Amino acid sequence: MNTKYLDLLAQKYDNEEKVVTEIINLEAILNLPKGTEHFVSDLHGEYQAFQHVLRNGSGKVKEKIEDLYKKVLTEKEIKEFATLVYYPEEKIKLIKNGFDNEQELHQWYTVIIERMIKLISYASSKYTRSKLRKALPSQFVYIIEELLYKADEFTNFKEPYYTKIVQQIISLGQADKLITGLAYTTQRLVVDHLHVVGDIYDRGPEPDKIMEALIQHHSVDIQWGNHDVLWIGAFAGSKVCLANIIRICARYNNLDIIEDVYGINLRPLLNLAEKYYQDNPVFRPKVQPGETISEEEKLQITKIHQAIAMIQFKLESPIIKRRPNFDMSERLLLEKVDYDKKEVWIRGTAYPLENTCFETVNPLQPDQLLEEEAQVMDKLLFSVQHSEKLARHMNFLIKKGSLYLKYNGNLLIHGCIPLDEEGNMEKMMIENKTYAGRELLDIFEHYLRHAFAHPEETDDLATDMVWYLWTGQYSSLFGKREMTTFERYFIKDKTTHKEMKNPYYYLRENEETCRSILTEFDLDPNQGHIINGHTPVKEINGENPIKANGMMIVIDGGFSKAYQSTTGIAGYTLLYNSFGMQLVAHQHFNSKEEVLLNGTDVLSVKRVVDKELERKKVLETNVGAELLQEISILKSLLEYRYMKREKGPKESVPVIK
Ligand SMILES: O=P(O)(O)OC[C@H]1O[C@](O)(COP(=O)(O)O)[C@@H](O)[C@@H]1O
Ligand SMILES: [Mn+2]
Structure with missing residues (x-):
């Protein structure tokens, strides 16, 4: 050495x-014993639901409380206590409002501090003291350690020394802070490490808050999803990725993420939109039940949505032309439109077009951006690349993220490993070299990191490749033949909307396929699992998230509210502790307020995926x-x-x- x-x-x-x-x-x-890993995916901006899952450790917090208190507390008391651990600040406030004298409140503090200490002692039993110390609220480390020590020693907590400390904390007005700190420590101890298997961004309203929570998290990794790379691409200089993120935000009535959260000036785009576009039913924003929006605002968004969608379609064209290896010429749809007849030719069939908004399209050069459109995109890109907050979030995604991850023998990947119908890894030619399987993913990641490191380059191969990851047929994140955005807006015939999935999505039901993928990644097929997100598991139709005899686990049950009617549940999460793996199905999460008031903890069917014969060690x-x-x-x-x-x-x- x-x-x-x-x-x-x-x-x-x-x-x-x-x-x-x-x-x-x-x-x-x-x-x-090994620490507990927690897997979540497809969060899609649903910060509140994500927070809930994080705070309750997919049911692990409640499970620990039940282990300790099932025999001594009623179900209602257990719920109350669990809610206190999830949302300490708010719950303390609510409970305090219910007391009308100091004495009762002190009594409550005494009991709760004792319970919390016991809970922490139990939840930390598999960790070293030093690890526990790091998880404790820093201002109370010494006091809590004293209490924990006493909790070990005396089970009845009536020891005068102990009682004295607790009384002092209460009378010095520190009880709220201590209880809050203890609650967060419990959450942290229950889950040791968090994996986010992709798609933090798009559709839902608060991806930025999810990013902030992840930045604060004690231990996390991210496997990028197709929606995440779209945001990375925009920041890295890809105008077509940028057009896409704005289009999706407009579609889901989330433009304030762009404007207010990330401080990107949409005024030039709005001016352009106002100049060229009118109302158009297919471009009206999707409004969630309970959301209010004025007619005026709706109309404005509808116009922006059209303006940016048309810019997106135009921007796709030069990339497709300069990258024949992307094999996307079928997507040059603006060129396949007969502008007089209002129809488009797709694979030999002419389809009538409706709800078109081709005001800025020159039929002779349909992919030509108007000067004004080009200027809008330049301004938007400048604004995006100078958003301090977006820079922070994207840097974190790059630092903690990767296209796939090998972790404790498992392969974590958002989308798929592109396969042909026989189950062979699909090949793609990039700069005269052919890549497949793991090598293909590695080269994709290499290009993505290169694009990110060179935000000033907007049309190079690396930047185009980030867009390919969003929508290309051999992208491990997309996993479909093509994205039919154009057809969805403008063609009535729904057969044209279908996006054909890569054979991976049926072959992954077979053990043999999973074994060969794990082997490709140098993992032991007798031990490892593939953990996937990306495709909503339609529990409603009887789809099983556990496939290939337990080797494949799909955890996208749809946090995304927009997709819950197709899945029938509100998401899966996975837990992997020293005893094995458990899949947790979450029911619809209404609101934090409902949990606070009623303790409704909408969990969770558990299915044991795997049981370790012997407890797994670090x-x-x-x-x-x-x-x-x-x-x-x-x-x-x-x-x-x-x-x-x-x-x-x-x-x-x-x-x-
Ligand atoms: O339902 P929306 O928002 O129109 O999005 C549909 C598009 O989203 C995609 O499903 C990709 O998003 P996911 O990664 O969430 O599946 C595309 O394949 C499809 O064209
Ligand atoms: Mn996805």
């Missing part, structure tokens, strides 16, 4: 005891592999710096994928 490196390390471990202590500490951690995980490496380095340091040779044979370091 490089001695320079060891010298540097010795600055941190500047005596023998420190090295030895750390080795012992790490060895101990290896033998603890040693067998990704984290374990990293710790083993650290231990090995520390042992080298011990030997080099403090001349201690270890007795016995050196262990080899296993690699966990």
Whole structure:
């Protein structure tokens, strides 16, 4: 080992005891049960529902409360207590309003602090003290540690020392803060690591708040979804991606995300829209029940929606032409329109067009942007690339995200591995080289990162490739032959709207397919699972999210409100702890207010996907592999710096994928 490196390390471990202590500490951690992983996907801007799932740990918080209190508390009390852990600030307020004297309130504080301490003691039992300490609210670490210590020692909590501390906290007016801190600590202890298997953005109203929550989260990774790369693409300089995100925001009545949240000036686009467009039924924004919108505003959005959709269609054309390998010439639909007859030719059939808005299209050069349209896009791109908040969110997506992830033996991927009908990995030619399977995904990711690093380039291959990831047939995020946006707006015949899925989506029902994919990614097919998002599982039609004998798990049940009528539920999430995997089905989430008032916790059918025969330890995980490496380095340091040779044979370091 490089001695320079060891010298540097010795600055941190500047005596023998420190090295030895750390080795012992790490060895101990290896033998603890593995932490709980929590998988969510397809959040689609539904911040409130996501918060709920995060706060209740997909039912794990309640489960722990029930383990401890089922015999001593009523169902109502358990619900109340669980709600307090999920939403401490609001619930404390509500409860306090119900008391009419100080004494009752103090009594309540005493009981709740005791319960919270017990809960934390239980929830942290599989972690080291140091990990627990990091999860505690910093201002109360010392006090809580004292209480936890007493909770271990005396089960009845009547110990005067304990009582004294609690009384002091209450009389010094710190109880609310302490309870709130303890509630968040519980949430954090219940789920060790969060995986977001794609599609944070689009359709729902608050993707930015989801991003802020993820930035604050203690441990998270993201597998990009097709909607996320659309936003990354826009920020990286792709005007066609930018047109798409604005179009989708207009369609779902979410333009305030662009305008108010990210501070992007839509005025030039609005001026253009007002000049050329009128009302048009297919471009009116989708308004959620309960949402109010004035007729004037609706009309304005309808116009913007048309203006940006037409810009999008025009911008697609030059990319398709300069990238023959994208094999998308079928999508040059503006050129296939007969503008006199008002029909479009698709694969040899002429379809009548309706609700058209071709005011800015020159039939002789249909993909030509008007000067004004080009200027609008330049201004929008400038504004997007100078939004400080968007920059922060996109940087985080890039830092924590990837196209796929191998984690503890499983493969996490939003969309698919493009396959042909025989189950072979589809090949794509990029710059005279053919890629398939894992290599294809790696090169896609390489281009995406390149595009992000070069936001000034707007028409290069890397930037175009980000758009391909949104809509190309061999994109691992899209997984369909083509995106029929044009047809959906302008053609009545619904057969043209159908988007043919990649064979992956039926082949993934077979174990054999899943085995070959896991092998392609160098994962053990006897142990690993593929965890997918992207396609809503239609539980309503009896679709099973667990496929291929448990090797494939699809967790998109549709947080997206717009899709809940087709799925019949409000999303799946997955939990993977030391005992195995559990799939949780969530029922429709109405509002935080409803949970606060009635304790309705709309969970959750659990299906055991896998049961570990033996409890899985940290040693067998990704984290374990990293710790083993650290231990090995520390042992080298011990030997080099403090001349201690270890007795016995050196262990080899296993690699966990
Ligand atoms: O329902 P909408 O918002 O019109 O979106 C439909 C489009 O969304 C897509 O399904 C992609 O979004 P998802 O990743 O959420 O499936 C396209 O295939 C389709 O054209
Ligand atoms: Mn998706």
